[in-house]
Amino acid sequence: MAIVYQKSKGLTDKEMHYCPGCTHGIVHKLVAEVLEELNLLDDAIGVCPVGCSVFAYDYFSCDMQEASHGRAPAVATGIKRVHPNSPVFTYQGDGDLAAIGMAEIIHAANRGEKITTIFINNAIYGMTGGQMAPTTLIGQKATTAPLGRDKDLCGGPVHMCEMMSAIDGAVYVERVSVNNIPNLNKAKKAIKKAFELQMQNAGFAFIEVVSTCPTNWGKTPVESMKWLEENMLPVFPLGVYKDVEEVASK
Amino acid sequence: MTREIIVSGFGGQGVMSIGKTLTEAGLAEGLHVSWLPSYGPEMRGGTANCSVVVSDKPVGSPVVINPTELIAMNTPSLVKFEPMVVPNGIILINSSIVDKKPERSDVKAYYIPCIEIATELGNPKVANMAMLGAYLEATKAVKVETVHEMLKHIFHGPKEKLVALNLKAMEAGAACVK
Amino acid sequence: MAMELWKGNEAIAEAAVRAGCRFFFGYPITPQNEIPEYMSMRLPQVGGCFLQSESELAAINMVYGAAGAGARVMTSSSSPGISLKQEGITYMVGAQLPAVIINVSRGGPGLGSIQPAQSDYFQSTRGGGNGDYRTVVLAPNTIQEAVDHTQMAFDIADKYRNPVFVLADGMIGQMMEPIEWKEYKPAYTAEKEWATTGHKGKRPHNIVNSLFIDAAGCHQHNLELDKKYKAMEENEKRWQEVGTEDAEVLFVAYGTPSRIALSAAEILKAEGIKAGLFRPITLWPYPMMELREAIMRPSVKAVVCIEMSMGQMVEDVRYAALDKKPVSFCGKAGGVIPTQYEIAAAARAALGR
Numbered sequence: 001m002a003i004v005y006q007k008s009k010g011l012t013d014k015e016m017h018y019c020p021g022c023t024h025g026i027v028h029k030l031v032a033e034v035l036e037e038l039n040l041l042d043d044a045i046g047v048c049p050v051g052c053s054v055f056a057y058d059y060f061s062c063d064m065q066e067a068s069h070g071r072a073p074a075v076a077t078g079i080k081r082v083h084p085n086s087p088v089f090t091y092q093g094d095g096d097l098a099a100i101g102m103a104e105i106i107h108a109a110n111r112g113e114k115i116t117t118i119f120i121n122n123a124i125y126g127m128t129g130g131q132m133a134p135t136t137l138i139g140q141k142a143t144t145a146p147l148g149r150d151k152d153l154c155g156g157p158v159h160m161c162e163m164m165s166a167i168d169g170a171v172y173v174e175r176v177s178v179n180n181i182p183n184l185n186k187a188k189k190a191i192k193k194a195f196e197l198q199m200q201n202a203g204f205a206f207i208e209v210v211s212t213c214p215t216n217w218g219k220t221p222v223e224s225m226k227w228l229e230e231n232m233l234p235v236f237p238l239g240v241y242k243d244v245e246e247v248a249s250k
Numbered sequence: 251m252t253r254e255i256i257v258s259g260f261g262g263q264g265v266m267s268i269g270k271t272l273t274e275a276g277l278a279e280g281l282h283v284s285w286l287p288s289y290g291p292e293m294r295g296g297t298a299n300c301s302v303v304v305s306d307k308p309v310g311s312p313v314v315i316n317p318t319e320l321i322a323m324n325t326p327s328l329v330k331f332e333p334m335v336v337p338n339g340i341i342l343i344n345s346s347i348v349d350k351k352p353e354r355s356d357v358k359a360y361y362i363p364c365i366e367i368a369t370e371l372g373n374p375k376v377a378n379m380a381m382l383g384a385y386l387e388a389t390k391a392v393k394v395e396t397v398h399e400m401l402k403h404i405f406h407g408p409k410e411k412l413v414a415l416n417l418k419a420m421e422a423g424a425a426c427v428k
Numbered sequence: 429m430a431m432e433l434w435k436g437n438e439a440i441a442e443a444a445v446r447a448g449c450r451f452f453f454g455y456p457i458t459p460q461n462e463i464p465e466y467m468s469m470r471l472p473q474v475g476g477c478f479l480q481s482e483s484e485l486a487a488i489n490m491v492y493g494a495a496g497a498g499a500r501v502m503t504s505s506s507s508p509g510i511s512l513k514q515e516g517i518t519y520m521v522g523a524q525l526p527a528v529i530i531n532v533s534r535g536g537p538g539l540g541s542i543q544p545a546q547s548d549y550f551q552s553t554r555g556g557g558n559g560d561y562r563t564v565v566l567a568p569n570t571i572q573e574a575v576d577h578t579q580m581a582f583d584i585a586d587k588y589r590n591p592v593f594v595l596a597d598g599m600i601g602q603m604m605e606p607i608e609w610k611e612y613k614p615a616y617t618a619e620k621e622w623a624t625t626g627h628k629g630k631r632p633h634n635i636v637n638s639l640f641i642d643a644a645g646c647h648q649h650n651l652e653l654d655k656k657y658k659a660m661e662e663n664e665k666r667w668q669e670v671g672t673e674d675a676e677v678l679f680v681a682y683g684t685p686s687r688i689a690l691s692a693a694e695i696l697k698a699e700g701i702k703a704g705l706f707r708p709i710t711l712w713p714y715p716m717m718e719l720r721e722a723i724m725r726p727s728v729k730a731v732v733c734i735e736m737s738m739g740q741m742v743e744d745v746r747y748a749a750l751d752k753k754p755v756s757f758c759g760k761a762g763g764v765i766p767t768q769y770e771i772a773a774a775a776r777a778a779l780g781r
Contacts, residue, residue, distance in 0.1 A: 043679070044626065063635070065491075065496045065624055067489065068492075074486040074490045078501070079624065081477045083497055092753040107482040270433075283433070311768055312684075312767055318430060361452075
């Protein structure tokens with residue numbers, strides 16, 4: 001019988017703990033496939049965050065380090081300085097990266113660290129149980145915003161790609177989603193480009209993936225995708241926010 | 251014998267450098283030495299000082315509380331440290347800018363016009379070396395030749411002429427003590 | 429070999445380089461700035477990397493990453509900065525990562541002062557971060573010892589896969605003293621097979637991690653860590669005794685105050701009072717039984733603990749004394765250094781003279 005589909009070698013056989021309809025599993029698969037296709041699995045070192053993807057070290061088959069909350073870009077910096085020729089990536093959620101780890105991500109980007117950051121934005125804290133994230137939408141309910149996010153009280157959602165694209169050391173910044181097949185293919189292409197740029201020593205690359213959290217949004221997986229398209233994508237428009245190669249060729 | 255010295259003055263007067271040179275020279279002569287700077291806000295333009303211990307025994311406390319010798323490069327230094335000098339101790343005063351004399355009668359005071367000496371030699375930077383020359387003449391803590399050797403080590407090539415200049419400053423300082 | 433005059437902070441940095449440290453991540457804070465400054469000049473000369481981080485938090489996590497990647501790595505800071513690093517330190521203990529952390533300590537609490545102090549004794553010896561953990565803490569009292577301890581710290585760190593502290597104070601960092609550069613040979617050279625270096629397709633993936641989500645698993649992890657702490661207690665205790673064999677008054681002090689205590693002993697000697705010094709060199713593991721033995725000698729009538737703090741180590745000294753000998757405390761905090769005269773007076777008072 002012919003093999004028509006196989007799990008990437010970039011993933012272990014460990015059963016993932018993610019909830020039904022969560023897009024973490026899809027993004028893990030894309031990162032693993034890219035590492036395998038670029039033949040980087042032997043050398044790659046990943047850094048996982050604190051949050052729902054805290055166990056990513058069990059799922060990726062390459063060497064992994066688990067960072068403290070928000071510090072993955074600093075940990076990755078330490079790794080990359082020791083192994084400058086190895087592909088190093090961080091995989092972080094919105095609380096980890098855009099709240100507690102804001103200083104680390106901004107400065108890693110500004111130093112032009114030759115690392116790749118995969119940023120999962122699902123507008124909520126998942127692991128701790130649905131608290132308000134820095135990317136929670138105005139009016140969106142959370143366990144710490146029972147009446148919905150109030151802009152007067154706590155500001156609006158943080159737009160990471162828009163911020164990162166203003167930083168000199170970042171060479172590639174793209175916001176993608178995995179809500180349908182064309183977008184999933186674009187997401188994989190973006191992740192691939194980010195790793196390719198890293199291996200060319202071009203600089204820091206940042207891929208934001210607009211994602212779902214059915215459990216904490218209180219929606220079914222299908223409803224979640226619809227909610228993402230109707231509510232998140234208008235606030236977090238998809239697209240390339242910075243591509244130094246394109247800027248250079250214009 | 252243990253000499254405990256406080257060198258004090260404005261930042262930029264070469265106070266730390268007097269202390270370091272003395273410490274280095276003591277080490278070169280096989281003595282036990284320590285050098286401890288004051289650090290912090292005062293290094294941003296206020297009064298700076300360092301504690302130097304030169305001894306034939308291992309140095310216990312590197313903090314000088316009662317100096318056997320005080321080098322006061324400015325008036326605040328004299329006012330602050332004069333009361334702490336041991337009885338029969340020595341105070342060397344930069345008389346170019348210090349207009350006070352020690353109030354105590356149980357200390358020996360020397361007055362060295364460091365700035366005038368340096369100006370006469372054509373280089374204001376050697377004012378502190380005039381003071382060091384005076385100190386060595388007054389105490390014989392280390393030999394002038396030891397400092398001479400060190401200067402030769404620091405200033406060579408195009409800077410070699412600075413050795414003679416520094417030595418002249420030291421001699422002129424020493425003359426004020428004789 | 430010739431003696432050379434070195435400033436404490438610079439000597440510590442050079443000692444690390446000579447011990448094979450090639451990576452340094454740090455953030456400016458007085459009175460330790462000469463360490464990162466020296467490293468920024470020196471590490472590129474030996475093919476290493478110095479990076480000034482955006483915060484102490486970032487610095488210690490860069491250390492975590494580099495240590496996890498198999499490098500000999502160091503960071504330095506001073507008291508308030510060490511507080512910020514505590515997160516990374518407990519994670520490193522949990523993930524079993526070796527690194528050397530220099531604390532050139534200053535007055536506290538809070539922003540405190542920038543002058544020498546020893547108010548970080550509790551933080552250093554009891555674990556300033558969360559969880560049950562221990563780190564070996566070396567406390568030099570000369571620049572030579574600061575050099576030797578820094579180099580030894582790398583070996584101890586590698587041997588146990590645990591961070592090691594060198595707790596200097598502002599005085600040790602700032603003063604200059606003659607030192608001798610001895611030839612350094614690493615005492616521990618085992619391959620770091622656990623490090624994340626890329627598996628090259630030749631071994632299962634390595635994971636550097638301090639998370640053990642299952643309670644029983646976390647307990648088991650703690651049991652394993654505890655075995656290491658017991659081994660450290662067994663092997664790494666260090667102390668020095670000066671004139672303790674017939675001392676009437678026993679001084680207990682570490683770091684800078686231990687030197688001043690010796691100056692005080694000279695003053696007392698002239699008065700016919702015999703004073704001895706017990707100096708813990710490792711603050712953890714603490715030489716508790718050895719101190720108890722010194723205290724219990726029949727000649728000892730009183731014990732005086734001297735610290736540049738309001739009294740932290742004195743709790744260990746009292747524990748060693750078991751209420752059998754009187755323990756008094758002589759200390760100053762915030763950067764004020766106790767004088768030999770004050771220490772001598774404390775000794776007289778303790779002896780009732």
